[in-house]
Amino acid sequence: MFSLSEENYLKAIFHLERKYQAGVSTNALSEEMDTKASSVTDMVKKLSEKKLVKYKKYQGVKLSEKGRNAAVEVIRKHRLWEVFLVEKLNFNWDEVHEIAEQLEHIKSEKLTRELDRFLEHPSRDPHGDPIPDAEGNFSVSNKLLLSELEKGQEGICVGVKDSSSDFLRYLDKNKISLGKSILVKDKEPFDESMLVEIDGEKLRISNTISANLYIKI
Amino acid sequence: MFSLSEENYLKAIFHLERKYQAGVSTNALSEEMDTKASSVTDMVKKLSEKKLVKYKKYQGVKLSEKGRNAAVEVIRKHRLWEVFLVEKLNFNWDEVHEIAEQLEHIKSEKLTRELDRFLEHPSRDPHGDPIPDAEGNFSVSNKLLLSELEKGQEGICVGVKDSSSDFLRYLDKNKISLGKSILVKDKEPFDESMLVEIDGEKLRISNTISANLYIKI
DNA sequence: TCCTATTTTTAGTCTTATCTAAATTTAATT
């Protein structure tokens, strides 16, 4: 249906729309895609001709209904494969993204459907991100960032905002994983660093860390 | 490492070398790849520059050691994925080839290794073809075609030569599957058709069928 | 409003993998 490159652009536009709730700029897209702005313009024109995005010169792009569906389908596959790699193939959560970037482009509706069944219809991927169902519906949850909590508040770790290997391995090293309860023992006003308690262990974390951990109260 | 197209050419050369035990001709390769001969020449030159094949103008190609290793790795992945699709995802053996054609190009050594472990190191794919191990060793078996059997001989069905959907569905329809015992009750000299017995049921099959079923005595 | 910095688009190239048409080489047949 769509080329690998087209799918990657659609996915990037989808993520950027969520992030900035506005038309996605050429530069933002070129940064996300790690390409030059001129390449983005070319592709955006093509996507526009295919009615996957709404595009007006100099005004950025928005996904059309058709484009959004395509993007969500790719995201669904990406996250299902991540679950597969972690749950069935012994991968760590910091190792799966790159491979899922490849697997998300495999074309077969039955494959996606059966993978979903095989994994028992997971609702979240290893990083806590929601997996859209076959109709494209995401389950929304009112999570917030750990950095938004105040001293004395407690919550469950439910996801990561950044899912770079470096961050995920930091979490592993400090025994922070999804599902764990985190209590804010203290918060330093000067640098926003926090003293938190996890499994009875105290740990000091910088704002860079706390601003990338999603919590549910 | 190698592009999707390069991998497909290497795989095709590998299969054709097995088939004709000789240098692979440009035309044979263009037929196998479903491209024009001129495209083959271009690609073969590229593979030759990369030392993946030995090529002399007008003399056909042979895989180098390096090329053979790459081809076998792709075949290993193809067959492991086919096993996965059938064993874990409820696919029928006639539905897996196309998807495996996509999956075989996913790049991750760990993925292949873990998939192999997850499937408990299968030695054959759903069509009875051997799965090379991580070092590229194939298990050889002295199978022969059903068409080579004489009246009165019996054997176990161990593989298919043709694995088109049409043929595999014919086999399903007639309850012929790998592992089944087949007895040749009669063989018609004129058209080489056979009367065979499977699970106590008699069935008449044409030479086109019997020449595509591998048997082990 | 005007000027400048930034953003975006256009124009022209490049690479990969294809194709068609033409030229060349090899193989087969007289």
Next chain:
DNA sequence: AATTAAATTTAGATAAGACTAAAAATAGGA
């Protein structure tokens, strides 16, 4: 050995997706 047929290679073109450099549009500040 000469001729013809078949196989193979070369030459030139195309499409996708990327790039660089230059032009054009927009936005923000004086």
